[in-house]
Amino acid sequence: MYQFKFQKAKSVAEAFAGLGKDGDAKLLAGGQSLIAAMKLRLSQPSTLIDLGDIAELRQIKVETGTVTIGAMTTHATVAASAEVNKALPALAMLAGSIGDRQVRNQGTIGGSIANNDPAADYPAACLGLGATIATNKRKISADAFFKGMYETALEAGEIITSVSFAIPKRAAYVKFKNPASRFAIVGVLVADFGSSARVAVTGAGPGVFRIAEMEKALVAKFAPESVANIKVPAEGLNSDLHAQADYRAHLITVLAQRAVIAALK
Amino acid sequence: MSVKVSMNVNGEAVSAEVPERTLLVSFLRETLNMTGTHVGCDTAQCGACTIHLNGRAIKSCNILAMQAEGGNVTTIEGLAKADGTLHPMQEAFRQNHGLQCGFCTPGMVMSAVDLVKNTPNPTEEQIRELMDGNICRCTGYHNIVKAIAAGATSMAANP
Ligand SMILES: Cc1cc2nc3c(=O)[nH]c(=O)nc-3n(C[C@H](O)[C@H](O)[C@H](O)COP(=O)(O)OP(=O)(O)OC[C@H]3O[C@@H](n4cnc5c(N)ncnc54)[C@H](O)[C@@H]3O)c2cc1C
Ligand code: FES
Ligand code: FES
Numbered sequence: 001m002y003q004f005k006f007q008k009a010k011s012v013a014e015a016f017a018g019l020g021k022d023g024d025a026k027l028l029a030g031g032q033s034l035i036a037a038m039k040l041r042l043s044q045p046s047t048l049i050d051l052g053d054i055a056e057l058r059q060i061k062v063e064t065g066t067v068t069i070g071a072m073t074t075h076a077t078v079a080a081s082a083e084v085n086k087a088l089p090a091l092a093m094l095a096g097s098i099g100d101r102q103v104r105n106q107g108t109i110g111g112s113i114a115n116n117d118p119a120a121d122y123p124a125a126c127l128g129l130g131a132t133i134a135t136n137k138r139k140i141s142a143d144a145f146f147k148g149m150y151e152t153a154l155e156a157g158e159i160i161t162s163v164s165f166a167i168p169k170r171a172a173y174v175k176f177k178n179p180a181s182r183f184a185i186v187g188v189l190v191a192d193f194g195s196s197a198r199v200a201v202t203g204a205g206p207g208v209f210r211i212a213e214m215e216k217a218l219v220a221k222f223a224p225e226s227v228a229n230i231k232v233p234a235e236g237l238n239s240d241l242h243a244q245a246d247y248r249a250h251l252i253t254v255l256a257q258r259a260v261i262a263a264l265k
Numbered sequence: 266m267s268v269k270v271s272m273n274v275n276g277e278a279v280s281a282e283v284p285e286r287t288l289l290v291s292f293l294r295e296t297l298n299m300t301g302t303h304v305g306c307d308t309a310q311c312g313a314c315t316i317h318l319n320g321r322a323i324k325s326c327n328i329l330a331m332q333a334e335g336g337n338v339t340t341i342e343g344l345a346k347a348d349g350t351l352h353p354m355q356e357a358f359r360q361n362h363g364l365q366c367g368f369c370t371p372g373m374v375m376s377a378v379d380l381v382k383n384t385p386n387p388t389e390e391q392i393r394e395l396m397d398g399n400i401c402r403c404t405g406y407h408n409i410v411k412a413i414a415a416g417a418t419s420m421a422a423n424p
Contacts, residue, residue: 004266006285007332031328036287036309048285052332076321082381100398102312102376105321106328180310182397 001038005047011054012136012159018049019157025049027159029111032103043188057110057161062087068164071110079104089187090171090263094125097175099182110160113145116152116207116240118238119183123208124173127164128189128200148207168193169223172262175203175257176240185243188255190214190263192222199227199256204237204248214256222264224257270330274299283330290314291342292330301341301371305400310397315372315379316340318409322379324398332341341371344378353423354378354416363412365403373399373409379415 004024016199017171019025026045028091029052037043045265051057057072062083069078079096098104098112098121113133126133126142133140136159154160168191172247175187184203191198197218199211217226232252237245270287271280274297281296293299293316303324305313309327316325317339344352351359354377364370376399384391392413393406401409 001286003266003284003286005266006329008331008334028329028332031332032309033331035327038286039307048329050332100312101379101395102315102322102324102398103309108322 002041002044004038004045006050007047008050008053010013012057012161015049015054016136016157016183018047019159022047022123023156027051027114029114031111032099032106033111033115033117051110051159059162060084065167066164067091067101067167068161068162069109071160072108073110075099075104075107075109075112076101077260078109088129088165088167088171090173090191091125091129091165092174093168094121094189095175097121097173097177097182109163113163114152114154114160116146116150117183118205118207119185119187120179121173121175121184121187121201121202124184124187124189124200124202125165126163126200127204127208127210128173128191128198129168129171130191130193130198131166132164133160134162135159143210146208151207166193168198170263172259172265174259174262176251176255186248186251186255188252188259189258190256192218192263195219195265197222201232201252204232204252205244206236206238211256218260222260224260224264227256227260230256268331270334272330272333272336272338274338275340280374285329285331287330288326289316289318289328289330289333289338290325292333293325293338296330299340299342303371303374305368310400311369311372312376313369313372315375315399317375317379320382322376339375341375344374352378353419354381356411357416357419358409358412361408361412361415363409364377364405369399369403371403373401377416378420380413381420385417385421387414387417 025047028048028050057070059070061068072205072234075095075098085092130141171191173189199214202208234245234249239245303313305311314326
């Protein structure tokens with residue numbers, strides 16, 4: 001790891017000021033992705049601004065129609081939250097499927113979506129549940145937030161403060177895990193909002209994406225057979241040592257059906 | 266460049282001047298000379314470096330010492346009683362031969378104690394699933410799983 005300066009921010013305003021002072025500064029949340037990247041010298045911030053002491057970023061709020069999770073809330077906290085399990089069980093289950101217990105105790109939702117790993121789970125929750133990402137500057141819809149591999153709509157000096165998920169009638173997330181890292185080889189989230197439906201896929205492509213054809217079919221009838229014959233083209237999907245593109249394409253249709261079945265349970 | 270980092274480790278206040286980039290596991294092993302916490306992979310995969318920070322099991326190779334600033338850390342050295350009586354989970358690993366070379370064991374035990382705290386009567390399936398952050402190259406896991414089940418029972422009996 002290259003050397004850097006370290007600063008603990010007491011508030012979002014203080015973190016923002018820190019980012020303004022040093023163009024090569026970076027925010028530190030749980031560190032579960034960033035520290036690993038810094039060890040490999042893939043990332044070389046001049047200053048790390050630790051958000052760990054900002055209690056206001058660690059709140060969970062359930063209101064009519066939305067669940068809002070503070071950026072510094074750990075995966076373990078979301079997975080164990082009685083409120084989230086009641087209002088939006090698919091989200092709690094998704095959080096509980098990330099990595100292992102130790103990673104879930106340290107990694108945060110803000111860090112996960114800012115990082116936008118193409119195989120990460122939370123981006124599927126954001127896109128599939130029509131989330132709104134709040135920053136210190138504005139509100140961004142999930143549809144506009146994720147920009148492909150490790151890229152987001154975040155601008156310099158922008159800090160995620162919370163993520164608000166719309167509560168659907170029903171939803172489920174099913175992931176085909178990489179057995180070593182537990183990241184998604186393919187993960188599919190389906191959500192039924194009554195007059196609309198959402199299908200979000202992670203792990204399969206360079207970034208999270210929706211499948212309009214499946215969404216249309218699910219609005220007409222929210223049942224596994226509605227998506228059973230919808231094939232996704234393998235073109236543009238990831239091929240690596242874990243799975244070829246055509247296999248990932250096949251998995252999307254299989255997992256979408258399983259997710260609908262799980263949502264109906 | 267360096268920073269002063271202070272925390273409570275196994276009930277004792279400690280503090281040292283270290284480079285900012287010092288990992289928590291290096292702080293424990295190299296600054297405090299507490300070598301019970303092991304480094305198996307240094308890439309957050311194996312769990313050998315598992316410790317408790319503010320009551321939650323985490324991998325100490327994947328956070329900075331400064332992230333634990335002001336916190337409460339428990340390591341494998343802090344589990345047994347002062348008179349040497351082993352923690353029920355340590356005793357269960359011994360009784361069930363839950364180790365061979367012992368390299369993964371500090372992390373297994375720290376992770377298992379946290380598992381039982383959050384899931385008091387784990388089934389075998391839960392143990393296998395929830396221990397997926399800890400890798401062992403020797404045992405084939407069967408005796409580790411048995412040890413954790415026995416440790417859970419004896420932790421419930423000796424709260
Ligand atoms: C062994 C292992 C297994 C894993 N398995 C999975 C898995 O199965 N699924 C999965 O989805 N993830 C997995 N992860 C990743 C994990 O979920 C990370 O916790 C997460 O990706 C990053 O969150 P963090 O809080 O650790 O962020 P950090 O590592 O601290 O930060 C990540 C990035 O986000 C930026 N950032 C952090 N917070 C903010 C903010 N509030 N506003 C703006 N930018 C911010 C940082 O500057 C940095 O660039 C795994 C990680 C490990 C080590
Ligand atoms: S040494 Fe930390 S997880 Fe392997
Ligand atoms: S006992 Fe040798 S690695 Fe587990």
